Amino acid sequence: MAVKETDIIAVQQELDELEEVAPMRLIADDTTAEALTRLMYLNNERIAIYSTEGGIFGNIAGRYSNQPNMDIYLKGYSGDPFSDDRITRKHIELKEPLLSVLIYLQPVVIEQVMENTEFVGRGLPARFLYMWPRSMIGRRKYNVESIPEWRKDDLYNVVNRLLKIPIPEKPVVVELDSQASKLSERFFYEVDQDILNAPSPEMRAWLGKLHGNMLRIALVLHCIK
Secondary structure, eight states: OOOOHHHHHHHHHHHHHSOOOOOOOOEEOSOOHHHHHHHHHHTTTEEEEEESSOHHHHHHHTTTTSSOOOHHHHHHHHTOOEEEOOTTSOOEEESSOEEEEEEOOOHHHHHHHHHOHHHHHTTSGGGOOOOOOOOOTTSOOSSOOOOOHHHHHHHHHHHHHHHTSOOOSSOOOOOOOHHHHHHHHHHHHHHHHHHHTOSSHHHHHHHHTHHHHHHHHHHHHHHHO
């Protein structure tokens, strides 16, 4: 059977128009901003970064590019549209990128983040919630109990139920009832007063996002429930 050149070109065009399919990814770790953007593009514009080290901040500061690149982190916090147009890469457009970040940092890394004037100036540290747990030294146990299977099952079931929630074409609006609205308003004014008395611009920036962050946590708990 003879194959014409036009047939080959037609088949190649069909192949070029096929949408790229990749295995689903939920979590990333040591990634550059460019790789993170692509991961989000391939995973419905959503992904989480979980890490026990703070190397990601070195990547953001320009470890591999000699130039800070934090736009996807800033926009992934609030779901703002993101577009990546580079000569050497395929155009990527994210309409509502959503990024979750959980990092266990050493105190020295936090100090370096806070001392980075570009990080602070663009509000990157203000987008995180911080927890400094009490040291367990002197109260540690040599023999640690394993996590019960029923707790593992509970976590597995919750995560599965959350993943089964269909992603809507448009964001779903969740409204506060009257009691929740009053609590939210009262908390808003409390935070607003704290901003006035904040000891530094960094703390004012962080407090400026605290009310919104609390509403995010409330929404997550609502979805889990």
